[in-house]
Amino acid sequence: xxxxxxxxxxxxxxxxxxxxxxxxxxxxxxxxxxxxxxxxxxxxxxxxxxxxxxxxxxxxxxxxxxxxxxxxxxxxxxxxxxxxxxxxxxxxxxxxxxxxxxxxxxxxxxxxxxxxxxxxxxxxxxxxxxxxxxxxxxxxxxxxxxxxxxxxxxxxxxxxxxxxxxxxxxxxxxxxxxxxxxxxxxxxxxxxxxxxxxxxxxxxxxxxxxxxxxxxxxxxxxxxxxxxxxxxxxxxxxxxxxxxxxxxxxxxxxxxxxxxxxxxxxxxxxxxxxxxxxxxxxxxxxxxxxxxxxxxxxxxxxxxxxxxxxxxxxxxxxxxxxxxxxx
Amino acid sequence: xxxxxxxxxxxxxxxxxxxxxxxxxxxxxxxxxxxxxxxxxxxxxxxxxxxxxxxxxxxxxxxxxxxxxxxxxxxxxxxxxxxxxxxxxxxxxxxxxxxxxxxxxxxxxxxxxxxxxxxxxxxxxxxxxxxxxxxxxxxxxxxxxxxxxxxxxxxxxxxxxxxxxxxxxxxxxxxxxxxxxxxxxxxxxxxxxxxxxxxxxxxxxxxxxxxxxxxxxxxxxxxxxxxxxxxxxxxxxxxxxxxxxxxxxxxxxxxxxxxxxxxxxxxxxxxxxxxxxxxxxxxxxxxxxxxxxxxxxxxxxxxxxxx
Amino acid sequence: xxxxxxxxxxxxxxxxxxxxxxxxxxxxxxxxxxxxxxxxxxxxxxxxxxxxxxxxxxxxxxxxxxxxxxxxxxxxxxxxxxxxxxxxxxxxxxxxxxxxxxxxxxxxxxxxxxxxxxxxxxxxxxxxxxxxxxxxxxxxxxxxxxxxxxxxxxxxxxxxxxxxxxxxxxxxxxxxxxxxxxxxxxxxxxxxxxxxxxxxxxxxxxxxxxxxxxxxxxxxxxxxxxxxxxxxxxxxxxxxxxxxxxxxxxxxxxxxxxxxxxxxxxxxxxxxxxxxxxxxxxxxxxxxxxxxxxxxxxxxxxxxxxxxxxxx
Numbered sequence: 001x002x003x004x005x006x007x008x009x010x011x012x013x014x015x016x017x018x019x020x021x022x023x024x025x026x027x028x029x030x031x032x033x034x035x036x037x038x039x040x041x042x043x044x045x046x047x048x049x050x051x052x053x054x055x056x057x058x059x060x061x062x063x064x065x066x067x068x069x070x071x072x073x074x075x076x077x078x079x080x081x082x083x084x085x086x087x088x089x090x091x092x093x094x095x096x097x098x099x100x101x102x103x104x105x106x107x108x109x110x111x112x113x114x115x116x117x118x119x120x121x122x123x124x125x126x127x128x129x130x131x132x133x134x135x136x137x138x139x140x141x142x143x144x145x146x147x148x149x150x151x152x153x154x155x156x157x158x159x160x161x162x163x164x165x166x167x168x169x170x171x172x173x174x175x176x177x178x179x180x181x182x183x184x185x186x187x188x189x190x191x192x193x194x195x196x197x198x199x200x201x202x203x204x205x206x207x208x209x210x211x212x213x214x215x216x217x218x219x220x221x222x223x224x225x226x227x228x229x230x231x232x233x234x235x236x237x238x239x240x241x242x243x244x245x246x247x248x249x250x251x252x253x254x255x256x257x258x259x260x261x262x263x264x265x266x267x268x269x270x271x272x273x274x275x276x277x278x279x280x281x282x283x284x285x286x287x288x289x290x291x292x293x294x295x296x297x298x299x300x301x302x303x304x305x306x307x308x309x310x311x312x313x314x315x316x317x318x319x320x321x322x323x324x325x326x327x
Numbered sequence: 328x329x330x331x332x333x334x335x336x337x338x339x340x341x342x343x344x345x346x347x348x349x350x351x352x353x354x355x356x357x358x359x360x361x362x363x364x365x366x367x368x369x370x371x372x373x374x375x376x377x378x379x380x381x382x383x384x385x386x387x388x389x390x391x392x393x394x395x396x397x398x399x400x401x402x403x404x405x406x407x408x409x410x411x412x413x414x415x416x417x418x419x420x421x422x423x424x425x426x427x428x429x430x431x432x433x434x435x436x437x438x439x440x441x442x443x444x445x446x447x448x449x450x451x452x453x454x455x456x457x458x459x460x461x462x463x464x465x466x467x468x469x470x471x472x473x474x475x476x477x478x479x480x481x482x483x484x485x486x487x488x489x490x491x492x493x494x495x496x497x498x499x500x501x502x503x504x505x506x507x508x509x510x511x512x513x514x515x516x517x518x519x520x521x522x523x524x525x526x527x528x529x530x531x532x533x534x535x536x537x538x539x540x541x542x543x544x545x546x547x548x549x550x551x552x553x554x555x556x557x558x559x560x561x562x563x564x565x566x567x568x569x570x571x572x573x574x575x576x577x578x579x580x581x582x583x584x585x586x587x588x589x590x591x592x593x594x595x596x597x598x599x600x601x602x603x604x605x606x607x608x609x610x611x612x613x614x615x616x617x618x619x620x621x622x623x624x625x626x627x628x629x630x631x632x633x634x
Numbered sequence: 635x636x637x638x639x640x641x642x643x644x645x646x647x648x649x650x651x652x653x654x655x656x657x658x659x660x661x662x663x664x665x666x667x668x669x670x671x672x673x674x675x676x677x678x679x680x681x682x683x684x685x686x687x688x689x690x691x692x693x694x695x696x697x698x699x700x701x702x703x704x705x706x707x708x709x710x711x712x713x714x715x716x717x718x719x720x721x722x723x724x725x726x727x728x729x730x731x732x733x734x735x736x737x738x739x740x741x742x743x744x745x746x747x748x749x750x751x752x753x754x755x756x757x758x759x760x761x762x763x764x765x766x767x768x769x770x771x772x773x774x775x776x777x778x779x780x781x782x783x784x785x786x787x788x789x790x791x792x793x794x795x796x797x798x799x800x801x802x803x804x805x806x807x808x809x810x811x812x813x814x815x816x817x818x819x820x821x822x823x824x825x826x827x828x829x830x831x832x833x834x835x836x837x838x839x840x841x842x843x844x845x846x847x848x849x850x851x852x853x854x855x856x857x858x859x860x861x862x863x864x865x866x867x868x869x870x871x872x873x874x875x876x877x878x879x880x881x882x883x884x885x886x887x888x889x890x891x892x893x894x895x896x897x898x899x900x901x902x903x904x905x906x907x908x909x910x911x912x913x914x915x916x917x918x919x920x921x922x923x924x925x926x927x928x929x930x931x932x933x934x935x936x937x938x939x940x941x942x943x944x945x946x
Binding site: 338341342345346349350353354356357464467468469470472473475476477479480483484491565569572573576577580581591592595596598600603604606607610611614615618 | 799800881882885913
């Protein structure tokens with residue numbers, strides 16, 4: 001049994017113009033202590049998959065299928081039971097640190113409430129622990145900072161506070177939704193080091209949602225590539241980086257600059273991500289794919305697992321290669 | 328905070344002065360003096376009376392005397408119509424009544440409005456939400472002067488539960504209808520504002536964070552969402568207060584509660600200038616002080632406001 | 635009272651939208667808005683109701699055999715029985731306490747209430763637009779002085795000042811128009827100022843300045859026409875606000891004077907006789923008042939949605 005098991009999870013949103021399928025029949029597992037990156041463009045369903053697991057979908061969203069945490073079904077779990085898991089066993093760090101902290105409440109209060117709720121600490125104990133957590137995320141002057149309001153902190157400081165809150169109950173799983181996109185590049189690197197160190201120290205599994213392959217290379221063990229609500233490829237980071245099997249992963253890798261081989265020309269994927277309200281027929285990627293076959297227009301490929309522990313969803317079995325990439 | 332309050336007071340004082348000056352200029356520009364009547368008084372008598380009330384002095388001197396009188400002695404001067412009463416007597420008689428039902432109306436409007444708005448937001452798109460929205464739309468066309476007769480039809484004429492007017496020292500059965508009539512439309516507006524701002528806050532990122540922390544909905548609503556959602560309501564309290572003060576005139580006229588409003592209308596009909604002016608200034612003072620309080624309350628709730 | 639129904643902030647927000655959309659393809663914008671408005675069932679129904687009310691207000695006096703000042707001596711003294719609404723004696727809405735025909739009185743009151751609403755709103759719109767456009771266009775010290783003045787005026791309980799005005803200068807309909815208009819332009823001026831400040835940094839204004847146009851021309855030819863959307867929406871909400879304010883004052887007996895009447899005055903008369911059981915004297919004018927205000931609010935809502943696509 002894996003720590004977290006997604007099985008046939010779908011997420012639908014009811015909108016004015018009809019039902020939109022944001023996540024389409026997704027299955028994968030997260031093991032204890034590993035770091036998994038979920039990669040994809042915006043709208044690929046990577047965030048909604050995770051929000052669905054924690055019952056955090058917007059009001060018009062509905063999850064179907066199954067997400068099991070340590071064998072326990074999370075989808076449609078009673079809210080009071082779910083609340084014993086959220087913030088305690090599984091916690092989440094959101095994309096935008098500027099708006100994800102409550103601007104009307106002091107940092108101390110926002111940190112203490114998790115500890116008193118889940119760990120039954122007294123206020124005094126919780127405050128001590130909170131300061132310890134702020135030290136752990138390398139926030140200078142934790143004793144003073146904890147008494148401030150969020151707007152008195154910089155973006156990087158706020159994200160550290162968010163991480164400290166998320167880790168304060170020593171969760172088994174930490175979900176980080178683009179934790180570094182809103183931050184300066186220098187702060188991004190510090191943040192990643194922090195994640196790496198902390199997950200190792202606490203033995204926490206990390207699920208990192210990102211569109212930044214640089215981040216993935218630096219931190220993740222495994223990766224899932226999502227496109228238009230489906231997983232198109234999954235496997236070890238090294239495997240996918242060196243020999244991508246899905247044309248989309250291939251395209252993503254070639255549209256990222258390589259520090260070690262600056263001679264490679266950047267080669268972005270042509271076209272735009274599809275609108276979920278109006279998906280192309282067959283494989284959703286076919287209009288942008290250089291390797292498409294006749295079949296791709298009519299039929300959507302299933303995710304096929306192979307003996308080497310990888311999986312991909314593509315009919316094209318040949319070599320992925322592009323001419324003339326050397327400058 | 329202290330400096331913030333001082334700055335607010337620094338704005339409030341000239342506002343008050345402008346109100347006094349506007350009223351004063353308006354009254355002085357009225358055709359005919361306060362003692363012009365159908366039967367003209369003998370010139371000597373008129374001169375005597377004017378001297379007695381200080382009306383023979385130049386206008387700016389009168390204005391200064393008037394302001395000094397209010398500031399130093401709280402004295403609004405004599406009534407021009409009733410020789411034996413001062414403006415202060417009129418106010419002292421009616422103001423406690425106005426204050427009593429005005430206070431309760433305000434409490435009812437705010438507490439019911441805020442609760443209704445919160446409940447509607449929590450049960451968004453349920454029957455209770457539609458009910459609250461319906462009430463708040465309906466109440467836009469049910470101002471106090473419409474509510475008052477409707478209440479009398481229902482509770483006095485048909486059900487015979489409550490007396491149709493009077494005050495009797497403020498016994499409860501005499502307070503109920505004035506309070507409902509005065510508070511309904513403001514209650515509805517507050518409910519509408521509260522509902523939409525609560526909905527907006529509940530969709531914000533920091534509430535998603537609170538949910539992800541595993542907090543109970545009670546804590547999410549009352550600890551995390553209430554303060555930010557209240558800010559628009561607090562902004563509205565100023566206009567609501569003005570509206571209720573103004574509406575008290577209708578209440579006093581219709582329910583014969585004996586508050587200050589009836590005196591105001593009667594003096595308006597009798598052209599008793601000093602009473603009109605006194606009451607206008609008193610209500611202006613209340614409004615401006617209340618707005619000051621609202622500003623301070625706002626700054627106290629919102630930590631982002633720097634003083 | 636105007637503030638009671640309109641979120642000034644919301645208007646300001648959507649004003650931004652309207653102004654930014656208006657550049658360039660203004661024709662299609664208005665056509666679009668027109669189409670959207672007529673798709674909105676509530677606003678179209680309200681518009682029909684309002685048109686019916688207007689037809690009634692101006693048509694009723696020709697239908698009835700009574701006129702508004704004539705007293706029906708035949709029923710005087712037994713109004714409770716004979717003054718009820720009836721088709722037989724031609725008092726379709728019954729009579730008032732003095733034996734005058736309510737059908738015609740209501741028509742007359744409707745005319746005056748609508749007139750006060752539109753004229754008052756018009757005055758407020760003109761004063762507020764000019765004031766706001768000037769403050770916003772010139773900016774700097776002029777702007778901060780003008781706007782501080784608005785702030786100060788806003789915190790004065792204006793209904794009392796209006797009553798003072800009516801007492802001093804006599805209670806006439808003309809004074810009521812002027813008084814209502816003069817105290818209701820404050821919100822309008824704020825909204826227009828905000829919009830003007832956005833507009834004046836747009837390229838076409840800079841082009842006009844570079845082309846040597848003087849300030850007056852720029853304000854009149856370039857700024858104000860581009861504010862039209864906001865002004866229409868806000869004005870549509872000012873009208874019911876004006877009617878409410880007028881009704882309030884007339885209810886107190888300080889507004890429209892006999893033999894003229896208005897919704898507020900009729901409600902006031904009716905309210906006084908409620909305990910004598912002459913409910914029709916209250917309920918009929920009240921029904922017109924409620925239907926009229928509802929229509930105005932829904933039309934205003936419809937206009938806002940039509941001119942502000944984002945809000946849908």
